[in-house]
Amino acid sequence: xxxxxxxxxxxxxxxxxxxxxxxxxxxxxxxxxxxxxxxxxxxxxxxxxxxxxxxxxxxxxxxxxxxxxx
Numbered sequence: 001x002x003x004x005x006x007x008x009x010x011x012x013x014x015x016x017x018x019x020x021x022x023x024x025x026x027x028x029x030x031x032x033x034x035x036x037x038x039x040x041x042x043x044x045x046x047x048x049x050x051x052x053x054x055x056x057x058x059x060x061x062x063x064x065x066x067x068x069x070x
Contacts, residue, residue, distance in 0.1 A: 008059065013044065013052035023058070 003026050008014060008023060034040035041057035 008055050010055070012055050014058065015047065015050070015052045016043075017060070019053065037039055 014023075016028060016031065020026065020031055024031060026034075031040065035042055041053055041061055043051045043053045045051055
């Protein structure tokens with residue numbers, strides 16, 4: 001079984017399948033729990049069937065986690 005590893009682009013948007021598990025180390029369910037709890041950035045609705053996160057928001061969240069020693 002192989003895993004696909006993603007890297008964040010410099011700017012733009014990333015979708016859930018790019019974040020979990022390649023960049024963010026938790027499950028899709030945990031991702032949405034963290035969004036609902038306000039501890040992970042909220043996604044942006046790009047169209048009726050497309051939800052994505054701003055790369056800048058993800059990078060800021062990652063920097064906060066690193067700075068907090070999490």
